[in-house]
Amino acid sequence: MIYSICKFNVEYEPRYLKLLRRSEKYIAEDQSVTPDFKLFVSDEEIEAHKEKYNCTELLAEYVLIGIKFYQEIISRGAFFLHSAALAVDDFGYMFTGPCGAGKSTHASLWREYFKENVISVNDDKPAIRFFDGVPYVCGTPFSGKHDINSNTIVKLKGICILKQHPENKIERVSSAEAMPVLMEQTLRPENPSDMMSLFDMLDKLLTKVPVYKLYCNISKEAVELSYNTMKNS
Numbered sequence: 001m002i003y004s005i006c007k008f009n010v011e012y013e014p015r016y017l018k019l020l021r022r023s024e025k026y027i028a029e030d031q032s033v034t035p036d037f038k039l040f041v042s043d044e045e046i047e048a049h050k051e052k053y054n055c056t057e058l059l060a061e062y063v064l065i066g067i068k069f070y071q072e073i074i075s076r077g078a079f080f081l082h083s084a085a086l087a088v089d090d091f092g093y094m095f096t097g098p099c100g101a102g103k104s105t106h107a108s109l110w111r112e113y114f115k116e117n118v119i120s121v122n123d124d125k126p127a128i129r130f131f132d133g134v135p136y137v138c139g140t141p142f143s144g145k146h147d148i149n150s151n152t153i154v155k156l157k158g159i160c161i162l163k164q165h166p167e168n169k170i171e172r173v174s175s176a177e178a179m180p181v182l183m184e185q186t187l188r189p190e191n192p193s194d195m196m197s198l199f200d201m202l203d204k205l206l207t208k209v210p211v212y213k214l215y216c217n218i219s220k221e222a223v224e225l226s227y228n229t230m231k232n233s
Contacts, residue, residue: 002035004028005069006078006127006138007153011035012065018058019065022141025151037072039065066125066142070187074194078129078138079201082185083159085126085137086110087119091157092137093230094126095214096185101162104146105218106226113223123148128156128205135205156209158230165215168222170229178211179203 003010003026014020041064049060070080083096084107093110095103103123110118124144126137135156143149161173161181182202189195210233216222 002028002031002033003141004151005140006073006129007131008036008073008076008078009033010037010039010069010072012039014061014065016058016061019062019141022062022143022147022149025149026141036076039068039072041065041068062142066140067187069140069142071189071194073127073129074189075197077201078127079198080125080127080140080142080186081159081182082124083126084123085121085139087121087137087152087154088114088117088227088231090154091231092121092154093157093227094137094159095162095226096159096182097162098184102164102216102218103162106162106214106216106222107148109218109220109223110227113220119150119152119154120148121150121152121154128201129153130201130204133204133208135208158233159209159211160214160226160230161211163213163215164217166217167215168217168219168225169215170212170225173211173213175203175206175211178206182206182211 003023005026041061045064046057046060083094084103085094095106121137121139122143123146125142127140128135129138136153137156139150139152214226
């Protein structure tokens with residue numbers, strides 16, 4: 001089966017229900033196209049992952065295909081950023097930070113606030129891909145525990161680093177300050193050339209897209225502050 005993910009034509013054959021179901025919305029309309037790359041996970045890899053992480057075959061296959069997908073795209077001008085990504089009016093907005101920072105909570109506030117005008121691009125592992133030097137945020141099937149993602153690609157407008165706080169405020173951060181935070185929220189490849197590709201993409205990203213530190217509580221005012229700041233940047 002050919003899937004269109006981030007406009008890559010990717011061939012793989014899901015064996016278990018989790019990967020099969022989450023991949024359905026990415027099935028390519030034209031199944032005759034030549035794949036950009038193929039993904040395969042062996043029984044031995046699944047068994048090893050099951051033993052190491054004490055998980056099911058369903059989860060092992062899903063995670064391993066996600067890892068292999070990332071290994072393929074890193075040299076093709078794309079990478080994962082652990083974040084919640086949404087789209088409003090054909091522009092993408094990303095919220096990142098360490099576990100517990102409130103990414104999913106803030107994303108749910110956006111869905112409540114914008115209702116049918118917001119698209120959940122991905123709630124865990126959206127990809128950023130460059131087209132003609134411009135960064136776009138892309139939906140992927142790899143969205144963590146919850147199947148919150150869509151086969152959507154939109155121009156990236158802004159990134160917020162979240163920090164829980166009783167009062168809402170936002171400030172732009174420098175590229176030097178943003179770089180290590182973003183590095184912590186992506187998968188760092190073992191291959192040195194892939195690591196250089198990741199550094200180059202992050203550097204390019206930070207020249208194109210503003211990054212903010214958002215101190216926020218659970219309120220619609222936090223949504224309005226983050227959206228209006230990034231929309232007008």
